[in-house]
Amino acid sequence: MTPTTTISRAAAAFAFAAALPAATAQAPIAFDIPAQALDATLAQIARRGGVQLILPPELAQGRRAPAVRGALAVDAALAAALAGSGLEAVRHGQTVVVHRAAALGGTLGEVRVTAEAERPGALPPAYAGGQVARGARLGLLGNMDVMDTPFTVTSYTAETIENQGARTVAEALKNDASVRDSTPDGHPFENFRIRNFAVNQNEMTIDGMYGMAPYSHTPVEMFERVELLRGPSALFTGMAPAGALGGTVNLVPKRAGEEPLNRVTLGWRSESQVGTRFDLSRRFGQSKEWGIRINGSFANGDTEIDGQSKQRQFLSTALDYRNGGFKGSLDAYYSKEKFNGGTTAGIYFSNAALGVLPAPDGSLNQFPGAYGEAENKAAILRAEYAFNGVATVFANVGVRDGKVAGYYTGTWVRPTSANGSGSLSMSGQRMYENNVHLETGLRLNFGTGGVRHEMTLQASRLEMDYGYDANSRSGTSNIYNPTYVAMPDLPGSAKKWSDKTFGSLALVDTLSMLDDRLKLTLGLRRQSFKVVPTADGISTGGEVAYDKSVVTPAAGVVFKPWGPNVSLYASYVQGLSQGDSISTTSGYARNYAFAPYKTEQAEVGVKWDAGTFTNTLALYQITKPTLITFDTDAGTDATDGGEKRVRGLEWNTFGEIARGVRVLGGAAYAQGVQTKTQDGTLDGYTAVGSPRWQANLGAEWDVPGTNGVTLTTGMRATSSQWLTNAHTLQLPGWAVFDLGVRYTTELYGRKAVLRFNVDNVADRSYYSGIFREGTAIGTLGAPRTFSVSLTMDF
Numbered sequence: 001m002t003p004t005t006t007i008s009r010a011a012a013a014f015a016f017a018a019a020l021p022a023a024t025a026q027a028p029i030a031f032d033i034p035a036q037a038l039d040a041t042l043a044q045i046a047r048r049g050g051v052q053l054i055l056p057p058e059l060a061q062g063r064r065a066p067a068v069r070g071a072l073a074v075d076a077a078l079a080a081a082l083a084g085s086g087l088e089a090v091r092h093g094q095t096v097v098v099h100r101a102a103a104l105g106g107t108l109g110e111v112r113v114t115a116e117a118e119r120p121g122a123l124p125p126a127y128a129g130g131q132v133a134r135g136a137r138l139g140l141l142g143n144m145d146v147m148d149t150p151f152t153v154t155s156y157t158a159e160t161i162e163n164q165g166a167r168t169v170a171e172a173l174k175n176d177a178s179v180r181d182s183t184p185d186g187h188p189f190e191n192f193r194i195r196n197f198a199v200n201q202n203e204m205t206i207d208g209m210y211g212m213a214p215y216s217h218t219p220v221e222m223f224e225r226v227e228l229l230r231g232p233s234a235l236f237t238g239m240a241p242a243g244a245l246g247g248t249v250n251l252v253p254k255r256a257g258e259e260p261l262n263r264v265t266l267g268w269r270s271e272s273q274v275g276t277r278f279d280l281s282r283r284f285g286q287s288k289e290w291g292i293r294i295n296g297s298f299a300n301g302d303t304e305i306d307g308q309s310k311q312r313q314f315l316s317t318a319l320d321y322r323n324g325g326f327k328g329s330l331d332a333y334y335s336k337e338k339f340n341g342g343t344t345a346g347i348y349f350s351n352a353a354l355g356v357l358p359a360p361d362g363s364l365n366q367f368p369g370a371y372g373e374a375e376n377k378a379a380i381l382r383a384e385y386a387f388n389g390v391a392t393v394f395a396n397v398g399v400r401d402g403k404v405a406g407y408y409t410g411t412w413v414r415p416t417s418a419n420g421s422g423s424l425s426m427s428g429q430r431m432y433e434n435n436v437h438l439e440t441g442l443r444l445n446f447g448t449g450g451v452r453h454e455m456t457l458q459a460s461r462l463e464m465d466y467g468y469d470a471n472s473r474s475g476t477s478n479i480y481n482p483t484y485v486a487m488p489d490l491p492g493s494a495k496k497w498s499d500k501t502f503g504s505l506a507l508v509d510t511l512s513m514l515d516d517r518l519k520l521t522l523g524l525r526r527q528s529f530k531v532v533p534t535a536d537g538i539s540t541g542g543e544v545a546y547d548k549s550v551v552t553p554a555a556g557v558v559f560k561p562w563g564p565n566v567s568l569y570a571s572y573v574q575g576l577s578q579g580d581s582i583s584t585t586s587g588y589a590r591n592y593a594f595a596p597y598k599t600e601q602a603e604v605g606v607k608w609d610a611g612t613f614t615n616t617l618a619l620y621q622i623t624k625p626t627l628i629t630f631d632t633d634a635g636t637d638a639t640d641g642g643e644k645r646v647r648g649l650e651w652n653t654f655g656e657i658a659r660g661v662r663v664l665g666g667a668a669y670a671q672g673v674q675t676k677t678q679d680g681t682l683d684g685y686t687a688v689g690s691p692r693w694q695a696n697l698g699a700e701w702d703v704p705g706t707n708g709v710t711l712t713t714g715m716r717a718t719s720s721q722w723l724t725n726a727h728t729l730q731l732p733g734w735a736v737f738d739l740g741v742r743y744t745t746e747l748y749g750r751k752a753v754l755r756f757n758v759d760n761v762a763d764r765s766y767y768s769g770i771f772r773e774g775t776a777i778g779t780l781g782a783p784r785t786f787s788v789s790l791t792m793d794f
Contacts, residue, residue, distance in 0.1 A: 232575020372406020
């Protein structure tokens with residue numbers, strides 16, 4: 001970690017003056033950078049000019065730079081970008097420090113400059129176009145630039161989330177070709193499939209900590225970034241509650257910027273959801289060492305599901321303190337979401353002769369009597385202290401209590417006739433999940449010969465207290481013409497099912513050589529997982545006692561043979577998930593708990609940063625153990641010798657490809673195969689929920705001559721996929737298109753942004769994918785949805 005450096009303004013002014021003659025001798029560079037976020041512009045200039053940029057993120061917060069075009073020396077380009085901002089760039093050799101400009105004629109006092117760009121906790125700046133960031137958090141490694149990461153990562157910015165009208169993490173991730181929802185839009189939970197593996201809503205991290213995200217939908221108002229690390233990542237994040245084998249979603253909380261912020265948004269969403277959001281922040285103290293940021297939202301009204309209404313309440317507070325080598329923060333939130341008048345359903349197919357019926361209209365309400373309420377509250381305290389440029393200690397603790405009551409899972413329709421009629425399955429639940437997450441560690445930065453080390457030692461512990469109970473009922477209906485069926489009564493309370501404990505100790509080191517053109521990352525994590533079930537958990541939920549540990553390694557290398565704009569990389573990493581258990585009570589001949597499953601990923605790729613847009617290409621293979629059941633003389637037995645393998649090729653692109661034209665998206669080709677099955681019967685068959693092709697591509701165009709009008713469009717497409725291992729049922733492929741427009745202007749002297757978006761313009765009815773492996777349930781795609789919002793800064 002780069003230490004905090006104290007520089008007097010007199011010395012800074014002197015250094016700047018001394019640099020001027022050198023600047024005149026600098027070779028001009030052809031710049032063509034559009035007007036955009038200030039941090040993105042400065043990062044591009046620094047990269048093109050081969051200088052190290054030190055930019056405290058609070059100085060760039062909310063600031064935009066004008067267009068920088070023409071043949072300019074680096075210092076001249078920096079001056080042009082900072083014109084009118086009240087900031088200045090001070091050069092110290094090949095390092096450029098940005099801070100507030102000294103007042104003319106005033107006394108030059110002392111200014112404290114923190115090299116945030118080099119600190120693991122610093123927020124990477126936005127990339128050209130502002131839709132994604134230059135880097136993301138890689139678990140215990142902290143923030144890393146995308147060009148230095150031996151994996152595939154994308155960090156979606158708050159600007160993108162707000163412009164697209166996203167309210168939840170699931171809606172923000174619709175930008176990504178590797179991600180598909182496994183629950184419908186109207187469902188009270190949000191689960192995903194990433195790289196053709198399941199990732200559940202309770203497996204998202206907040207600043208790298210599992211168990212802190214809400215136990216339901218996760219509102220995005222309090223987050224500056226939604227980050228996606230594709231593939232398993234047990235070394236960097238530890239074992240996820242259910243594995244998170246396809247990828248890790250990390251959420252980065254907002255912090256108070258250097259300048260005061262007063263922002264209010266009013267919005268409407270079909271059918272009649274009306275809501276408001278606010279975002280307020282201030283810094284206090286002689287050196288603005290204290291910061292507070294408050295985010296809140298409220299929405300109420302009818303949704304796009306016929307007859308369904310929802311109410312959302314959310315409030316978060318982020319406090320932070322910085323002084324010398326100490327940094328601390330406290331994030332707290334309260335979230336409550338209620339729905340009435342129905343919920344979406346999965347369509348359960350079990351008749352191969354009948355096949356998969358055409359998808360019903362996504363706005364149809366299959367369970368008009370359903371209702372539910374989810375309530376979550378959490379607090380996360382973080383602290384770190386940098387003793388010097390070599391060592392930093394950190395400690396973090398988080399608590400979250402979440403509970404739900406209503407019809408959240410187990411609501412599906414099983415058609416038995418070609419006209420769509422069939423049976424209903426209904427389940428009303430009470431559930432709770434109360435978590436405590438602790439972690440502490442040490443970061444070391446040091447050199448040995450010509451090698452620079454960034455080493456992290458981390459210990460973590462996650463404790464989860466889980467309870468559940470449910471009542472069920474069946475009935476009859478029709479997927480094309482639903483009828484009202486009375487829902488079962490909710491149970492009186494949730495019964496405690498289990499206590500789960502995840503403990504780990506990890507050591508990872510990133511070695512930088514050859515002037516940072518070669519980076520090698522090596523690490524090990526010892527992970528333990530323990531389940532202590534209750535009698536109710538054993539008898540009702542099938543919970544089993546479990547106490548296993550395992551060591552998981554990872555290795556990655558990044559090489560930049562032609563300079564900083566091209567990275568070649570390769571990596572190996574594992575994901576961990578609870579091994580299956582068999583018992584005599586479940587019909588097996590013995591009682592046995594398998595060790596945690598090790599899912600392995602090998603990945604190679606190339607990343608090309610063209611200055612204002614970036615392309616990444618990744619080739620990967622993921623193999624996951626599966627359970628195989630077989631018969632013996634003693635009875636039914638099982639082994640964990642089965643295997644599912646996914647081989648894939650991913651292309652991702654983002655940035656500004658021409659003046660005022662931005663792109664965001666990519667395409668993914670995957671071959672998911674059952675490689676080891678019982679008696680080899682299904683070896684070579686395509687795995688369930690593994691489409692060959694997925695593609696997402698979005699574009700924005702700032703219309704010339706309109707002074708603030710931007711047109712947006714997006715496309716999402718997925719090829720067909722199997723619902724059953726034996727290939728008896730298959731979901732068809734689909735494609736939907738989105739359109740939007742926004743207008744940035746001033747109202748009464750204040751910045752204002754008006755947005756209008758239409759998702760699924762053609763109102764296509766389709767199955768977006770599978771609900772989960774093992775049950776042939778298709779997830780319905782969302783119907784056409786309109787949204788309008790007005791954001792103003794006061």
